[in-house]
Amino acid sequence: MKVIVPVKRVPDTAGEKKMDPNDRTLDRDAGEAVLCPVNEFAIEEAVRLKEQQGAEVTVLLVGPENAQPILRKALSYGLDAAIQVTDDAISGSDALGTARVIAKALEGQEFDLVIFGNQSTDARTCLVPAAVAELLNLPSLTYARHLEVDGDKVVVHREHEEGWDVVESSLPAIVSVVEAINEPRYPSFKGIMAAKSKPLTVSSLADLGVDPEQVGSNAATATMYEFAERPPKEAGTVVEDDGSGAAAAALADWMAEKKFV
């Protein structure tokens, strides 16, 4: 079985995020960049398929050349190979443009299963996995809180607001996972050392046969034309509980005044 895990380089949530006023994109060099935390659940699930069913796992990243440490980090969990797609023309792509690049990169690979994280921690649109599935005319089994591969069949417990649906399709298929699915392990020292010598293939848009006009900011179907930082919030009332119950009463008064009761 061949599994591909697409990953993303995102700004560290705790770090400073700065928008570039010139092209209105995130200034990706302003803060520290990390492997998207949601990808760790996808990687863990792939590693389990490797351990249990001998899957061969490749990690795929679309992003600038300096994102390679992210791929090495992903490899350190015990994955077998890495593919990077990098091209200046990709910059400014919206979710659908990114999906087009990922789909093209997948087209040139053999795979049974593609495991995404359900969302990235920066953009959080959740659009990419289903868009990639559509471009490849494959089933999309998303928001998996449980995943089973049995022969040429995949079964997913697809999380929703009230619980989950049990859904199944044949392989190959595109899945995305939510963090409830597993508890990711840490990379081992051996894994970190081995990651340095795992094969890494770098492709450009031309290598994949993607027309640069189809991606990037010029091809974006949705564009942001204005942005502002959220104004800081005014300090509210803070009371200390002295054990008399006065604080709870003051809060209840405030809630009543605001008509929450």
Place this chain on the structure above:
Amino acid sequence: MAEMLVLIDHTDGHPRKVSTQMLTAAKRLADAAGDTVAAVWLGEGAADVADTLGAFGAAKLYHWDSADAQGYVTLPQVEALQAALEVSGADTLLFSSSNHVKDVAARLAIRADAGVITDVTDLESVDGALSATKEVFGGDVITKCKVADGKLAMFGVGANAFVAEESGGGSPELVALEVTLSESATATKVTAVEKQASADRPDIGEAAIVVSGGRGLGEEAGFKLIEELADVLGAGVGASRAATDAGWYPHRYQIGQTGRTISPTLYLGSGISGAIQHRAGMQTSQNVVAINKDAEAPIFQIADFGVVGDLYQVVPKLVEELKARKG
């Protein structure tokens, strides 16, 4: 006169709150442009909800009365929407920015070469085109976005972005959609549906009030107290990642950057420090209340009302006080 389409998000035969909120917004925008609003209902039971949808602004109701809409994953709904777009000629589609519907939007956008903007918190008409407000980076940055000219414009509307208001419309005109599913549309089958949520509590995505608990509860049993407070207020119950990771509460109630993003009128957090990852899921709440024994907890920086104290002392007293005020 053009039509603006609104895909109704529904569960158990009832429209979710976001659906009537979307209809209200669509009606306001359509009225201003001299257009009309048409709702799209995929699945059985359209006739039972037609009047409700009409009251919130739908002049027409496209419906596909087929169990296939929910019996297979995503694609049947995509193909029914393609049929609706073809009959209607609409160039704008509003959908609920919830996870499963986003999949429908993503696949439809590829097929229809559309532009999609998700998690929209406001819509306005600017120079004859719709402009969407969308908050990014956990609400730190507020952006305005547009879909490229000439494309089908799809807007994913977040719950509570708009206030639902009836506009006095009568029964909408019912139009049955003719849908012939492709082979791939039935490739991913739903074999079982597992419902675990309490029917008595609203979903945190659409609840007006959300009460949540975190690490400070110390144990799973602490959520009994959180639920008691929630039920006095008719609120939904949420949790921080620390609490869901500890297994004290199910993951689908997790509020934060890797869980749900909510915008209730009131968010009340107990035993939650308010790490940036949690704030990314709730800082667009209109009012924030925090109960935490650590006066330095970052949640107090965004709290409209904060109580520094032991939640096991404060919350039971708060429940008592609220019950007394309810009479």
